[in-house]
Amino acid sequence: MSTEADAIERRKDEHLRVTAAGDVGSRAQPGWGDVHLLHQAIPAADLAAIDVGADFLGRRLRAPVVIAAMTGGHTTASEINAVLARAAERHGLAMGVGSQRAALVNPALARTYAVARESAPGAYLIANVGAAQLVAQNDQPAFGGADLRRAVDMISADALAIHLNYLEEAVQTEGGRAVGRLRLAMAEAVSAVSVPSIAKETGAGFSSTVAMELRDTGFSALDVGGLGGTSFAAVEARRAERNGDARGARLGEVYRDWGIPTAVSIVGARLTGLPVIATGGVRSGLDAAKAIALGATLVGVARPLLMAALAGDAAVDAWLEQFIEELRVAVFLTGGTCLADLQQTPRVIAGETRRWLDDLGYAVGP
16 A cells, blocks of 8 residues: 555544544534524424425435535445445435545545445445545645546446535645646546536535536536534644644634535525535534525535444434434425425524625525
8 A cells, every 4th residue: 555545544534533523513503593484383284294305416315315425445434334325225315425535546445435335226326536636736646537437436426526625625734735727627527427516515615606616617516515514624623633733733723613604605505506415514304494495405414424323223214214304394384295395485594694695695595
């Protein structure tokens, strides 16, 4: 194994351990507490009859949930990905794997990702490569079209996520901070694969301007990855502390709460007309309902399901069943019969989220 591959595998293992055990949550809120859906005292349908299925890029999911990209690239990741993939298969959900950079550098690690397709032959799976690796970084060559196709083939993916994590890269001791020809490289990446491409932020959100640019680049969907959930600046700060990197430790604390709250990012991204995945601080089915009411198509959940996966299949099933029931109740109590009705239900937006939307000039839809 090369020195680079060994370092990446070690970093992936550290990320998993720090995320599972560390104090890595954003202190900022995603905005759900500012969004209020209008209660309808007379429901329109039996609770059991509420349909929470959702269409996404040509596929029908039984619930609007993406088990968000989390892990892979080290030996302990295989079972976690298998547990999560089995849950995606059982519940009819989508799932993203963690960054596949490790396996592209060291093919021996491909199985830590491929286990997802083996465990979920019918699930909607999303491959994952970092935008930072599309340009040369730290004397390492850029990934090209062949690498991206390998990532897709590795898990027989239905889509490819290209994640933008420049906040994390800025803090990370080994971070890739060169930008170079990034915009052109992303356009080339979208054209290089035969599956839809999803632009994915990882905790700092998308502005409407960037969302529009990504649409025009050719992306088929946007995962806003907004502020309010796990802070990867905090994750890298914990790693930096352990590794004696004072620069990274300080930067991670200063920028722990940097970004655009998830609720605001949804409204900005929906202006593109593309499907929107709301990731970032989604912790309940009611949070999911509010995200969908603001314009999201799906919601992504990461850390809560990672914690459940560490306890096994039954814990993941219990978490998902409760989450989906909470979402179904939100549709029931707002007078809907299906998930799409949430986007037509009246809502009140108050507080900090209202100030963000007003100051940015974002119009909230019906």
